[in-house]
Amino acid sequence: MPLIKRWALMHTVKPENVAEHSHQVAVIAHLLAVIRNTYFNGTLNPEKAATIALYHEVSETKLQDINHVTKYHNPALTAEFKKLEELAEIECLNTLPDKLQGLFGPLLVQNQVEPQYKKIVKAADLLSAYLKASDEISFGNHEFIPVKTRLETMLADFANDMPEVHYFRECFEQNCAVGVDELAKTPV
Numbered sequence: 001m002p003l004i005k006r007w008a009l010m011h012t013v014k015p016e017n018v019a020e021h022s023h024q025v026a027v028i029a030h031l032l033a034v035i036r037n038t039y040f041n042g043t044l045n046p047e048k049a050a051t052i053a054l055y056h057e058v059s060e061t062k063l064q065d066i067n068h069v070t071k072y073h074n075p076a077l078t079a080e081f082k083k084l085e086e087l088a089e090i091e092c093l094n095t096l097p098d099k100l101q102g103l104f105g106p107l108l109v110q111n112q113v114e115p116q117y118k119k120i121v122k123a124a125d126l127l128s129a130y131l132k133a134s135d136e137i138s139f140g141n142h143e144f145i146p147v148k149t150r151l152e153t154m155l156a157d158f159a160n161d162m163p164e165v166h167y168f169r170e171c172f173e174q175n176c177a178v179g180v181d182e183l184a185k186t187p188v
Contacts, residue, residue, distance in 0.1 A: 001017065001018040001019035001022060001057070001060070001061060002017050002018075002019040002020075003017065004017055004018040004019075004060050004061065004064055004065060005017055005018075005065065006018060006021050006065045006132075007065070007132075008064065008065055008067070009067045009070075010143055010144070010147075011141060011143055012136060012141070013136055013139040013140070013141050014135060014136065014139065016132060018057050018060050018061075018065065021057065021128060021132075022053065022054050022055075022056065022057050023054070024128045024131075025053040025054075025056060025121065025124045025125050025128045026050040026051070026053035026054045026124075027050070028053075028124035028127050028128055028168070029046075029049040029050055029052070029053035029120055029121050029123075029124035030046045030047070030049055030050035030053075031046075031168065031172075032049070032120050032123060032124055032127075032162075032164045032165065032168060033045070033046035033049040033050075033120055033164075034046045035164040035167050035168060036120070036162075036163075036164040039163070039164070039167060040163050040164060040167075042164070044116060044117070044120065048117060049117055049120050049121065049124075051107060052107055052113055052117050052118075052121050053121045053124055053125075055104075055107045055108050056110070056121050056125065058088070058089055058092050058108050059084075059085040059086075059088035059089050059092070059110075060088075061088070061092060062088035062091060062092070063084060063085065063088050066081060068147075068150075085110070086109065086110070086111060089108050089109045089110060090109060092108055093105055093108045093109060119158075119162070120162075120164075122158075123155075123158045123162055123164075123165050126151055126154050126155055126158065127155065127165070127168065127169075129147070129151055130148065130151040130152070130155060131173070131176050131177075132144075133147040133148035133151060134148060134176075134177055135177065138177060155169070
């Protein structure tokens with residue numbers, strides 16, 4: 001995962017790999033689950049959300065990072081990409097000893113992930129990408145402006161039925177963009 005470059009078809013000022021991205025998504029998914037449980041009467045296990053997020057890109061160890069626009073612009077292509085991703089996930093699962101496969105299937109194979117965890121990880125994935133796009137734009141990389149616009153729309157849709165996404169953005173988004181010196185003096 002550390003060797004797989006994200007955003008491979010785009011210029012990036014600050015390179016990112018799949019391992020870094022998966023870690024960030026895990027942290028955000030954990031926080032979203034905690035927010036849901038604390039403020040919105042949720043019952044998710046934050047540790048489970050974080051663990052699923054750590055593995056959410058396992059197919060990329062076989063397929064590399066596929067550009068969002070390429071993957072989702074045509075429903076027939078999207079369906080085929082999803083089949084390939086599932087094959088890659090199952091192939092990764094099959095590398096484990098038999099006794100572990102039943103435990104890891106619901107973590108590695110996206111079709112086996114419980115829907116509420118899949119959705120919170122997807123929201124965390126979008127937030128991570130949104131923060132990355134915002135970061136790149138702040139460094140003067142205008143190539144990420146359409147990405148940020150697309151992600152804002154997607155996040156607004158998620159926030160409609162996931163108040164924890166709205167809460168995260170209101171409470172934490174601004175601090176995700178400040179430098180260490182500014183963060184040290186910013187009250188949380």
